[in-house]
Amino acid sequence: MSNEYQESQISWIKKRPFKGSLLLFLSGLIILFIPISMIPVALMPGSFSILGIVFGGLVVLLGILGFTFPDQSSIIGVLAIFFACLSLIGALGGFLIGTLLGIIGGAYCFAWKAPANPDPAPRKQRKVS
Incomplete structure (x- = not known):
């Protein structure tokens, strides 16, 4: 694997609530195990087993949404806690x-904050005459 590939993967992970989304995905699969069996x-x-399929599927879906929509991680985190308890x-x-x-x-998803963007090179201000 090239160094550029590893750096791009690390930067992708840092821009998302990776730990929380991964735990949600695994949690949903574990929750789905009993009703599917x-x-x-x-x-x-x-x-009531059909509710287990619905709630487990929603937790898996919220885990995937955490990867794809990191800006909404706080809402995803609250909903995931709700459905995991249900x-x-x-x-x-x-x-x-x-x-x-x-x-x-x-x-983890609720507490995640997006990394601050480093300030790019300062822009030159135009003179208004």
Whole structure:
């Protein structure tokens, strides 16, 4: 791998809430594990397992959105914490591990701040006459 490629990857990671989005993505997959493994039961009328599929899918989606829309990371973080906590209803929170990872990932996304852009070369001011 070339040095330029590594530098571009590092700069891409620094411009996004990488840790939080990755934890949200993994949390959503863990939350989805239980309802997907019980898919015949989840499709029965009156089953709450379908909520686990919905909430787990939303947490995965929020993890992907964290990568693609870093400017909205605070909203993504709050929604992710909300849906990770609600996943306890339909998916047991992915054995509670998924919920904890979702809360931590959501907190990382909420707390992430975009790096300050270094000031480019000062612009010359034109004289107004």
